[in-house]
Amino acid sequence: MENLNPQREQWGSRIGFILAASGSAIGLGNLWRFPYITGKNGGAAFLFIYLIMLVVIGFSLILAELAIGRHTQRNTLGAFKKLDKRWTFVGVIGIIAGFVILSFYSIIGGWTIAYIIRSLTGAFTGDTAEVFTSLISNPWEPIVYHGIFMAMTAAIVYAGIGNGIEKASKIMMPALFVLLLIVVVRSVTLEGASKGLEFYLKPDWSQVTGSTILAAMGQVFFSLSLGMGCMITYGSYLNREENLPKSAAIIPILDTLMAFLAGLAILPAVFAFGVDPGEGPALMFITLPSIFAQMPLGSFFAFIFFVLVLLAAITSAISLLEVCSSYVIDEWEWPRKKATVVLAIVIFLLGVPSSLSQGAVSINIFGLSFLDAMDFLASNILLPAGGMLIAIFCGWSWGIKNAVDEITNRGRLSFKFAPIWGIIIKFIAPIAIFIVFLNATGVLKMILGS
Numbered sequence: 001m002e003n004l005n006p007q008r009e010q011w012g013s014r015i016g017f018i019l020a021a022s023g024s025a026i027g028l029g030n031l032w033r034f035p036y037i038t039g040k041n042g043g044a045a046f047l048f049i050y051l052i053m054l055v056v057i058g059f060s061l062i063l064a065e066l067a068i069g070r071h072t073q074r075n076t077l078g079a080f081k082k083l084d085k086r087w088t089f090v091g092v093i094g095i096i097a098g099f100v101i102l103s104f105y106s107i108i109g110g111w112t113i114a115y116i117i118r119s120l121t122g123a124f125t126g127d128t129a130e131v132f133t134s135l136i137s138n139p140w141e142p143i144v145y146h147g148i149f150m151a152m153t154a155a156i157v158y159a160g161i162g163n164g165i166e167k168a169s170k171i172m173m174p175a176l177f178v179l180l181l182i183v184v185v186r187s188v189t190l191e192g193a194s195k196g197l198e199f200y201l202k203p204d205w206s207q208v209t210g211s212t213i214l215a216a217m218g219q220v221f222f223s224l225s226l227g228m229g230c231m232i233t234y235g236s237y238l239n240r241e242e243n244l245p246k247s248a249a250i251i252p253i254l255d256t257l258m259a260f261l262a263g264l265a266i267l268p269a270v271f272a273f274g275v276d277p278g279e280g281p282a283l284m285f286i287t288l289p290s291i292f293a294q295m296p297l298g299s300f301f302a303f304i305f306f307v308l309v310l311l312a313a314i315t316s317a318i319s320l321l322e323v324c325s326s327y328v329i330d331e332w333e334w335p336r337k338k339a340t341v342v343l344a345i346v347i348f349l350l351g352v353p354s355s356l357s358q359g360a361v362s363i364n365i366f367g368l369s370f371l372d373a374m375d376f377l378a379s380n381i382l383l384p385a386g387g388m389l390i391a392i393f394c395g396w397s398w399g400i401k402n403a404v405d406e407i408t409n410r411g412r413l414s415f416k417f418a419p420i421w422g423i424i425i426k427f428i429a430p431i432a433i434f435i436v437f438l439n440a441t442g443v444l445k446m447i448l449g450s
């Protein structure tokens, strides 16, 4: 395969890239965040809006990001700088988002490590809500696990792209899929699960408000690793022969499949065990152990499952760290090792207040815990803003013609959707994101005077 830039690392193979990019997309966003956000936002109607957002905005933007990345062969910030200096700030937003997301992502990753250990010691036989609360309200324990999670993530990024990221993704993705299927079967056959199925699959439109739509949009961005240049960075390691439209379709499909299955595993159990679906970030951690407790060889399955959740989280976390470190490596000319270690330490420190805010100390911002506030800031503000700007940049500054040229490998591939894609990127995506944003923040109401 042609390597345009021999100094720059590239993916070892096509499947390696697909797995690594899906590895970035599939993570805690699917297994932990999607079920609880769906639960909080009324179930099936949310799922439906999510799917629409995914098809229209998710697919178009992932393609735009991959094209920008492969064309420039740069990190997020470098890519904008190369194409049009005035847009460099979009890269800055992306890197800030990466920092913020990884700081709380690593806390949840740490909880997963704690759960792996607890599944070995048989802690999940009693009150699983109590197990969870006592973990997260402990001032030290989650921070220690958060440190371990960051260290594992940094170790892989430290080892470099092909070596670390590709190998890790190749094994865990299929394994996770199979195990998730087993858990789904147990969950939907629990007594009382049918209420949960109805909640998840039968839309109740009265639940939908502006903030439901913002939440769905935020989840699309979060789950597909969009809006911060993560896919620009991953695209930059691609060679010129890769079929971008195909990759841009496969990644969202795999990602959505995993999220859908996670919802199907968790939400029926929520109803079967009488947990509140609006419970929030705790949802997965409270219901899953109860499901495992109802399975033969439960603690064995629990152990394997949480190991796989951890691996899925790590393949996503490395992509977040990679965005930040590839910037520092390319632009500040730091060696990879130094960049990775320094960034990991800074992000670890930023995560500490998120961890403490879960019960040890009360740290609230606008009525949200510090962790939830960081999540809201990143997922519902920085990522959509970044995504909107990336779409505007791609449609108006770089130009649809240049982008399509890149997407079709200079006309050698056919891309039937090019005209629709161009319209979405130039008009629909930026406008839709803007309206959803104004609507959810109440600004639209103020303007319309109602």
Ligand code: TRP
Pocket: 024, 025, 026, 027, 028, 029, 030, 101, 221, 222, 223, 224, 225, 226, 227, 228, 230, 316, 317, 319, 320, 383
């Ligand atoms: N998409 C990942 C998940 O679902 C999280 C993630 C990785 C991410 N890289 C990202 C989210 C970049 C936003 C932007 O768990």
